[in-house]
Amino acid sequence: MAIRVCAERTPRTAAVERLSAGDHxxxxxxxxxxxxxxRAVFTADGLARGERVLLFGGLPAGEGPDAGLARLAAHGxxxxxAAAEGRLEVVTGASPGHDPAGGFDAAARTAYWSAATGDALDRGFAGLRAAGDMSWTGQDGLDAAELAAVTSYERDVTRLFDQIPLTGMCEYDRRAVPPRLFEQMLSLHPLAVLPEPGALHAERDGDVLRLAGDADLATRAAFEFAVTESGLAVIDLTGLAFIDxxxxxxxxxxxxEVVLExxxxxxxxxxxxxxxQDEGVVARVR
Incomplete structure (x- = not known):
């Protein structure tokens, strides 16, 4: 068994704790x-990194930003x-570039991210972190042209994330968005977030096992089952947010001969x- 040390990187499936600047x-x-x-984990990580955090939507009609802050406070x-200090903002109403009456404007939303990130930097933050509800894409009445605009936006905006200190999490309610549409939108993002904090995701591709999430007491049985499967040549640990x-x-x-990345x-x-246990283990630093 060899241990190969890799640069920090976030895999295709990622724990929310592993998201960082440039991730879409x-x-x-x-x-x-x-x-x-x-959202609470996403926000806490952003504040700890010195980023400004914006959360769009996600509240029932009639509830204001204070209701969102209360939901975050319930998680400690x-x-x-943070909101009083300008480090955190919960935004209700229409999201940038989307007007329920007027449709979706991809250019306006992209321009907003550039301007908001620049504003955060000017105010002394390390960058911008934003999560926003995209479940409206599953509503009845969304015409083909608007859906095509959203699809093009999700595909193309990743290039912007590569250029500025922006972390984005697009949220899709699977109860409201048809499965086929959700899978299409998911495929346009470089990263898929595990649906709950503390979970473990194991994905095998041939003789390569990729792990994401947490490896701890709660997930230990699943972890040990995954890593002891026969025929593994590489176990990629870099997606783990925690390992005990x-x-x-x-x-x-x-x-x-198993390589631990x-x-x-x-x-x-x-x-x-x-x-x-294996006396022939060689550590390889790359």
Whole structure:
């Protein structure tokens, strides 16, 4: 078994904690509670990074920004203080570039992200982090031209994310958006966010296993089942937001020619949890 240290990177499926500047991600959620739990993590990470955080929509009609701040506060976030200091804003009503009566304007929304990110930088923030509801794409009456504009926007805006310190999470309520349309929108994003904090996602492609989310007490059984499957040549750990000592030791008990792709921090955790069962293990730093 070899350990290969990789640069920090976010895989195709990502825990919300792994999102960073330049990421354009898609979240499919099944309940309002799940969405706000993820928004709380998304917001806390942004505030910790010194970013300005904007949250668009996601509230029932008639509820204002204070209701959103209360939902964040229920997850232990000092949302009211962050909002008072201008670091966090919950935005209700029409989102940038979208007017329910007038349709969707991709150019206007793209221009808004550029201007809002520039404004955040001018105000001393490290960048901009935004999450916004896109579930209106599943409403009856959305014509083909407007849907084509949204599709083009989701595909093309990733280039903008590559150029400015902007982190974006587009939210689609799977109860409101038809499955086929959601899958189409998901395919236009470089990243798919795990639908709940603390989950573990394991995806095998031939002899390569890619892991995302958390490897801890709650997910340990699933983690150990995934990493001990036969025929694995590479286990990619870089998508994990967290790995505990017990799961790290499970990796160290593996034998044979298995490459562990990991971040610098994960490599240090593995080193602290040694020794390795396989005496022929060679650490390869790349």
């Amino acid at each position: 991600a898609c979240l499919g959620f099944d309940s309002g509670a799940d969405r706000w739990a993820l 976030l000092a949302a009211g203080r 000592a017990s799961c790290a030791r499970a990796l160290l008990r593996l034998t044979g 990991c971040t610098e921090m994960q490599a240090r955790i593995l080193a602290l949890c040694g020794p390795r």
